[in-house]
Amino acid sequence: MTSPGRALFSCASVLLLALQFFLLSGTVRTDAADNAGRNQAGRMSTATLRIGKHANYLRLVFETPEQYVQRASVSLNGANAIKVDFQSPVSFRVPQKEAPKSFVKLEAEASKSVVYEIDRGLKITVEANGCTISIDNLDDINVSKLASPSRLVIDAYISQATTAGSENFSAEAQITAPDASDIKVESFVIDAGHGGYESGVRFGKTVEKDLALSFAKEFSGALLKKGKKVTLTRKGDQTLSLKDRARLVNKKSPDLLVSIHVSSRDEFSAYSLCRTCIKAPGETPVNPAKSIGVDRSEAVAQAIAQSAKGALKISVRTEKLPLRLLSYVHVPAVLIELPSPDKFSYDAKSRERLIVILLQGIAYSATGQVGA
Numbered sequence: 001m002t003s004p005g006r007a008l009f010s011c012a013s014v015l016l017l018a019l020q021f022f023l024l025s026g027t028v029r030t031d032a033a034d035n036a037g038r039n040q041a042g043r044m045s046t047a048t049l050r051i052g053k054h055a056n057y058l059r060l061v062f063e064t065p066e067q068y069v070q071r072a073s074v075s076l077n078g079a080n081a082i083k084v085d086f087q088s089p090v091s092f093r094v095p096q097k098e099a100p101k102s103f104v105k106l107e108a109e110a111s112k113s114v115v116y117e118i119d120r121g122l123k124i125t126v127e128a129n130g131c132t133i134s135i136d137n138l139d140d141i142n143v144s145k146l147a148s149p150s151r152l153v154i155d156a157y158i159s160q161a162t163t164a165g166s167e168n169f170s171a172e173a174q175i176t177a178p179d180a181s182d183i184k185v186e187s188f189v190i191d192a193g194h195g196g197y198e199s200g201v202r203f204g205k206t207v208e209k210d211l212a213l214s215f216a217k218e219f220s221g222a223l224l225k226k227g228k229k230v231t232l233t234r235k236g237d238q239t240l241s242l243k244d245r246a247r248l249v250n251k252k253s254p255d256l257l258v259s260i261h262v263s264s265r266d267e268f269s270a271y272s273l274c275r276t277c278i279k280a281p282g283e284t285p286v287n288p289a290k291s292i293g294v295d296r297s298e299a300v301a302q303a304i305a306q307s308a309k310g311a312l313k314i315s316v317r318t319e320k321l322p323l324r325l326l327s328y329v330h331v332p333a334v335l336i337e338l339p340s341p342d343k344f345s346y347d348a349k350s351r352e353r354l355i356v357i358l359l360q361g362i363a364y365s366a367t368g369q370v371g372a
């Protein structure tokens with residue numbers, strides 16, 4: 001039921017998924033000169049990190065003076081990280097994400113660590129005497145120390161979940177994120193279903209509330225990158241009633257509410273509120289202001305379903321239901337039920353593609369065309 005691939009769906013994994021490199025503290029500068037392994041000022045050495053990608057493993061090669069290689073200790077650190085300790089001050093040259101043939105120099109400063117994302121799901125945290133490499137879906141490592149040139153080689157094996165991700169999607173699917181200008185919705189509230197005491201569906205070690213939250217955060221990150229305004233109903237694991245959520249939504253009054261849930265089934269669903277459910281007590285027959293929201297909600301749910309149908313191999317459903325949260329809010333709203341993680345692989349690539357499906361659907365709901 002659980003695999004290392006599933007374990008990545010923790011709140012912490014969101015950090016690994018930031019699309020661009022980010023720097024917490026310390027020094028980063030482009031370093032064109034190849035001074036690999038040369039002792040700088042006689043004290044700090046440089047380790048050049050090269051990364052080779054293979055089908056089910058990454059080969060990390062640290063080129064650095066022999067005494068550093070000999071002293072180096074390598075250990076697994078938590079679920080998805082490798083700790084490399086060179087036991088002496090060291091700085092790193094790592095390939096740039098956008099231009100892998102050029103390098104960035106990373107150096108810890110005054111005991112503060114530096115974090116740099118080398119590639120999607122591959123992050124290096126530089127400390128004074130070494131570094132920690134975080135890798136999505138890390139399964140196991142194999143370490144060797146080699147000479148001429150002296151180097152430390154770590155093969156980092158990736159769990160099958162990563163490659164299994166391609167099973168989720170049609171091979172011919174066009175999964176391209178629409179441009180920001182094609183998404184005619186400017187402000188969002190993203191609701192991560194459940195939370196706190198209310199766990200939702202349980203999938204082995206994973207629970208719906210956690211999966212919904214990490215996905216909601218990733219989705220909101222993608223929207224923020226498109227320049228959209230986004231509010232999350234919850235950012236942590238807290239209990240929140242549907243009325244509390246609705247109050248927040250109505251106060252923010254976004255162009256669209258997207259509520260994220262996870263199904264126990266092997267299918268993707270996009271729900272909107274049923275027409276007869278918008279009758280508030282005493283209203284005959286419907287609140288006209290709200291019926292506009294319902295039309296818009298239906299259009300968004302259908303467009304997202306259409307985008308999902310083109311891309312996913314699993315079945316896709318759209319339905320109008322008497323969902324309480326949607327009936328409490330005064331703005332267009334959809335509820336997305338993602339497929340069960342027992343049947344659908346939530347590796348980094350699959351999550352990214354699910355987000356593109358949502359973005360495409362939202363763009364399509366306004367233009368009437370699936371943008372590619």
Ligand SMILES: [Zn+2]
Pocket residue numbers: 193194200201208261262
């Ligand atoms: Zn739910």
